[in-house]
Amino acid sequence: MKRFWRWLAHYWRDEPFLGIIGGIESVIARLLSLAMMLVIIVATVDLIRLLISDLSAEPKGFFSQNLFAIFGAFLNVLIALEILENITAYLRKHVFQVELVIATSLVAVARKIIILDLDKTPGLSLIGLALAVLALAVSYWIIRRSNPRREG
Numbered sequence: 001m002k003r004f005w006r007w008l009a010h011y012w013r014d015e016p017f018l019g020i021i022g023g024i025e026s027v028i029a030r031l032l033s034l035a036m037m038l039v040i041i042v043a044t045v046d047l048i049r050l051l052i053s054d055l056s057a058e059p060k061g062f063f064s065q066n067l068f069a070i071f072g073a074f075l076n077v078l079i080a081l082e083i084l085e086n087i088t089a090y091l092r093k094h095v096f097q098v099e100l101v102i103a104t105s106l107v108a109v110a111r112k113i114i115i116l117d118l119d120k121t122p123g124l125s126l127i128g129l130a131l132a133v134l135a136l137a138v139s140y141w142i143i144r145r146s147n148p149r150r151e152g
Contacts (some may be wrong), residue, residue, distance in 0.1 A: 029112035033084060040077060042075050043080055046073065047070075047076075047118065050069075051070065054070070064115060069115065071111075071115070076111070079104060099147070107132070109132050110133075
């Protein structure tokens with residue numbers, strides 16, 4: 001029992017305890033990246049299936065479905081890739097890259113705007129989306145300006 005208390009006292013100190021937390025974070029980030037890769041594969045297969053079925057429908061070679069639905073499917077894959085990039089950047093550097101998170105958010109809001117049915121969307125929702133785009137764009141601009149080492 002004495003040995004257990006010594007072990008607990010050792011791992012309760014900051015350095016060993018933070019090491020345990022870092023290990024758990026690393027395992028969870030790896031599991032999230034595997035799950036996101038599965039999501040990307042499924043979304044890409046779904047997009048390819050959508051394109052093939054749409055292009056093979058009558059009239060041949062034309063999109064019978066709403067192009068906005070196809071664009072939305074493309075952007076779903078791009079958003080998932082950005083999220084995977086967020087996770088892998090965290091695994092590499094153990095910091096969240098805020099610029100990447102904001103860029104991903106901008107793509108997600110842009111996707112929402114692209115697939116939006118303007119006839120069924122209330123004006124207040126449009127104002128909310130506009131404010132979200134503005135806030136994200138300003139945030140992105142501020143972060144880019146505050147990080148001068150990254151050009152273009």
